Every structure is written in C-alpha cells, then in structure tokens.
Amino acid sequence: MRKVSLFIAMSLDGYIADREGSVDWLTGQDGEAGSMDSYREFIKGIDTVLMGANTYRQLVTELSPDEWVYDGFMTYVITHKEERSSEKIRFVREDPGGLIRKLREEEGKGIWICGGAHIVRQLVDEDLIDLYHITVIPTILGSGIRLFEDGKREIRLRLTDTRTYDGMADLVYVRR
Numbered sequence: 001m002r003k004v005s006l007f008i009a010m011s012l013d014g015y016i017a018d019r020e021g022s023v024d025w026l027t028g029q030d031g032e033a034g035s036m037d038s039y040r041e042f043i044k045g046i047d048t049v050l051m052g053a054n055t056y057r058q059l060v061t062e063l064s065p066d067e068w069v070y071d072g073f074m075t076y077v078i079t080h081k082e083e084r085s086s087e088k089i090r091f092v093r094e095d096p097g098g099l100i101r102k103l104r105e106e107e108g109k110g111i112w113i114c115g116g117a118h119i120v121r122q123l124v125d126e127d128l129i130d131l132y133h134i135t136v137i138p139t140i141l142g143s144g145i146r147l148f149e150d151g152k153r154e155i156r157l158r159l160t161d162t163r164t165y166d167g168m169a170d171l172v173y174v175r176r
Contacts, residue, residue, distance in 0.1 A: 002104045006113045009135040015144035028166025029138045038170050047109040053079040055115040097126040125152040138167040
C-alpha cells in the first residue's frame with residue numbers, strides 16, 4: 001500500500017499562510033531559502049501530489065506562474081469547480097479521503113499532501129496521513145491560515161528525524 005505524507009512548512013505559531021493567504025515569509029532567518037536537501041530527498045519517494053484548489057491557484061498565479069513545478073508527478077487538485085484536466089494535472093470533485101483510499105491501492109510511489117489546510121484537516125480527521133514532515137519557519141505570524149485547527153481526533157505521533165538549517169527546523173513524525 002502506498003504511503004501518504006504531509007510535507008509542508010509552517011510558522012513557529014502554526015500558520016501555513018498569513019492573513020492575506022501569502023507565503024512570502026517562507027524563508028530562513030537569513031532571508032534565504034536555505035538548503036532544501038530534505039525536499040530533494042523527499043520527492044525521490046513520491047510520484048503523486050494532492051492539493052486543494054487554493055494551493056493550485058497560488059502556485060500557478062503567484063509562486064510559479066511560468067512553469068509547473070510538479071511536472072514529474074501526477075497531480076490531483078481537489079476542487080468544487082468544473083476545470084479541464086491535462087495529462088499530469090487532474091481536477092477532481094471528490095472527497096479527499098475517498099481519493100486517498102483509492103490512490104493508496106494503485107501501484108506507485110508515495111503520495112504527497114501538498115496543501116492546503118482544509119484538505120489536510122480532512123485527512124487528519126480520517127487518520128489517513130502516514131508521515132508528517134513539517135518545516136518550522138523562524139517567523140511568528142500572529143494570525144493567518146492554521147495548519148491544524150478544529151481537529152476531530154487526537155493522533156499520537158513518533159518523532160523519527162530532525163534537521164536544522166538557516167534557523168528552520170524539519171520535524172518528521174509517523175503515527176504511533
């Protein structure tokens with residue numbers, strides 16, 4: 001069965017975006033992106049990306065408007081709107097939990113939950129995430145979009161790895 005991983009960054013106070021939805025604060029303490037070796041290592045084990053429509057729109061309009069950054073992966077975008085899919089990007093109007101259950105049974109590498117918070121919350125509530133790889137950014141936002149908010153259940157985790165660089169801390173957890 002394929003593994004499902006959340007690989008995401010958050011502020012020290014638990015936000016994945018500021019109150020305007022921006023992520024321009026996602027840098028290390030010296031203002032650099034830092035060594036993203038953990039990202040390069042992580043993507044070797046995945047071939048599928050799942051994200052919400054807001055995350056997709058932010059990627060194609062703000063973060064990388066000229067190039068699809070996940071070209072080597074099959075991407076599923078959960079949306080409520082009718083949109084045209086391509087060979088590598090599928091827009092689906094499906095329950096995230098149901099989609100993950102279906103994808104887990106297919107052949108392939110791991111599945112990456114890329115965002116956003118609403119998708120993450122649903123998958124946490126259904127306990128469908130196997131690995132939590134969270135990079136803590138040395139910034140306190142005070143408000144914005146929380147990564148984990150209003151959860152329906154407690155999920156106990158085991159810390160399996162840590163790494164620090166440029167003031168950021170990677171924390172890797174698996175379910176106990």
